Amino acid sequence: MIAAAALVIGVLLGLLVEPVVPLWLQPYLPIAVVAALDAVFGGIRARLDGIFDSQVFVVSFVSNVLVAALIVFLGDKLGVGGQLSTGVVVVLGIRIFGNAAAIRRHLLRA
Amino acid sequence: MSTSLLDELMTDHLDPGYRAAAGRRAAAPSPPAADRRRTQLLLATGLLLLGFLLAVAYRGTLRQAPDSERARQALVRDVETGSALSDSLQRRAETLTGELGRERDAALAAIRTGDQVGTEVRRLEAAAAQSAVRGPGIEVVAGDAGAREQTDPATGERVTVPAEDSGRLRDRDLQSIVNALWAAGAEAVAVDGERLAPTTTIRAAGEAILVDLRPVQNPYTIAAVGDPETLLPRFADSEAARRYQSYTGLYGIQFTVRKVGELQLRAATGSQLRYAEAVPSASPAPSAAPGASGSSESPRSPTGSPTGSPASPSGAGSTPGRSPGGGP
Numbered sequence: 001m002i003a004a005a006a007l008v009i010g011v012l013l014g015l016l017v018e019p020v021v022p023l024w025l026q027p028y029l030p031i032a033v034v035a036a037l038d039a040v041f042g043g044i045r046a047r048l049d050g051i052f053d054s055q056v057f058v059v060s061f062v063s064n065v066l067v068a069a070l071i072v073f074l075g076d077k078l079g080v081g082g083q084l085s086t087g088v089v090v091v092l093g094i095r096i097f098g099n100a101a102a103i104r105r106h107l108l109r110a
Numbered sequence: 111m112s113t114s115l116l117d118e119l120m121t122d123h124l125d126p127g128y129r130a131a132a133g134r135r136a137a138a139p140s141p142p143a144a145d146r147r148r149t150q151l152l153l154a155t156g157l158l159l160l161g162f163l164l165a166v167a168y169r170g171t172l173r174q175a176p177d178s179e180r181a182r183q184a185l186v187r188d189v190e191t192g193s194a195l196s197d198s199l200q201r202r203a204e205t206l207t208g209e210l211g212r213e214r215d216a217a218l219a220a221i222r223t224g225d226q227v228g229t230e231v232r233r234l235e236a237a238a239a240q241s242a243v244r245g246p247g248i249e250v251v252a253g254d255a256g257a258r259e260q261t262d263p264a265t266g267e268r269v270t271v272p273a274e275d276s277g278r279l280r281d282r283d284l285q286s287i288v289n290a291l292w293a294a295g296a297e298a299v300a301v302d303g304e305r306l307a308p309t310t311t312i313r314a315a316g317e318a319i320l321v322d323l324r325p326v327q328n329p330y331t332i333a334a335v336g337d338p339e340t341l342l343p344r345f346a347d348s349e350a351a352r353r354y355q356s357y358t359g360l361y362g363i364q365f366t367v368r369k370v371g372e373l374q375l376r377a378a379t380g381s382q383l384r385y386a387e388a389v390p391s392a393s394p395a396p397s398a399a400p401g402a403s404g405s406s407e408s409p410r411s412p413t414g415s416p417t418g419s420p421a422s423p424s425g426a427g428s429t430p431g432r433s434p435g436g437g438p
């Protein structure tokens with residue numbers, strides 16, 4: 001309950017405060033969102049598996065976002081930013097799909 | 111756990127931390143209450159961050175997407191205001207030209223040979239497209255080949271075939287029609303309302319055709335003032351008219367010619383003298399007389415640039431003292 005309220009408050013905060021994302025940070029925003037989604041799906045699946053842990057979830061969320069952004073940042077510096085972003089999106093996409101499939105098996109038993 | 115990286119990627123989707131944490135919990139089954147409150151707070155913070163991130167990304171995407179659209183709209187607005195300004199300036203130039211003509215007529219009426227000079231000036235102005243003219247004439251409408259229907263050979267159905275590129279009129283098509291009109295005796299010609307002066311160009315910029323640097327739209331209406339009884343047959347008999355008449359069947363272009371009782375053509379714009387300068391009117395009588403009566407070509411000669419361009423080293427005999435250095 002507290003968690004859901006925190007999520008809603010976070011969304012409202014982001015919508016109402018309208019933070020100005022600096023220009024140099026903007027390329028990393030989509031990657032950060034994909035990484036966050038990966039952490040979310042992982043958390044939901046762990047919850048359904050009965051092994052959810054808040055600490056692991058928060059740490060995996062923060063570190064996922066940071067590492068994904070870091071990889072893309074390094075790629076930009078090395079001149080392979082586009083390819084590395086694609087790589088990050090592919091890997092995270094596979095994980096999201098796998099976790100979503102596990103969640104589906106839990107919920108629909110199919 | 112598989113050692114292969116790809117295997118791991120394809121089969122092991124869950125963060126291994128969850129399983130490790132579950133193992134730790136199993137070892138110490140009853141966490142204290144303070145510890146539980148701490149994890150709740152941690153989870154709330156994490157979800158707050160998550161919601162914030164999603165909202166920020168959403169706003170960022172929302173702001174970025176219309177940026178290109180907004181830029182396009184701004185460009186369209188710029189073009190519209192630009193052409194509106196150009197139109198109003200053109201109208202102003204026309205009124206000012208009219209005023210100038212009236213003032214000049216008034217000034218000419220005051221001197222003895224004024225009538226004769228005024229008539230000559232008006233005749234020359236009309237010939238140089240510097241004044242609006244009206245009169246009978248003919249109108250040529252030429253247009254691109256449109257989409258046409260034809261029977262599909264395979265199915266026998268009527269299908270609409272988009273126009274081919276070969277059925278589109280180019281700048282040189284308009285040029286040859288206009289030239290044929292001049293040759294047939296037209297005294298004033300306008301393409302889509304753009305009056306053609308002696309120096310007006312018809313040329314292409316990309317896919318658009320520009321007449322006097324203003325774009326004209328398909329279908330093109332070419333109005334020519336002249337005696338319709340001679341202009342029409344002479345133009346219809348010209349090589350260009352016959353060619354485009356045959357193109358109507360070959361490529362499906364549009365090409366019609368008709369007589370018009372009364373045409374109104376406005377003055378051409380953009381005639382500036384680049385090199386010629388008006389002679390100060392101290393004693394214009396002796397020099398103006400032969401020019402006015404004989405309409406000699408010398409003042410209009412384009413080569414007569416008195417300033418002389420130093421940027422042309424191969425000066426075509428203009429620098430006789432210099433010897434060409436390249437001759438072996």
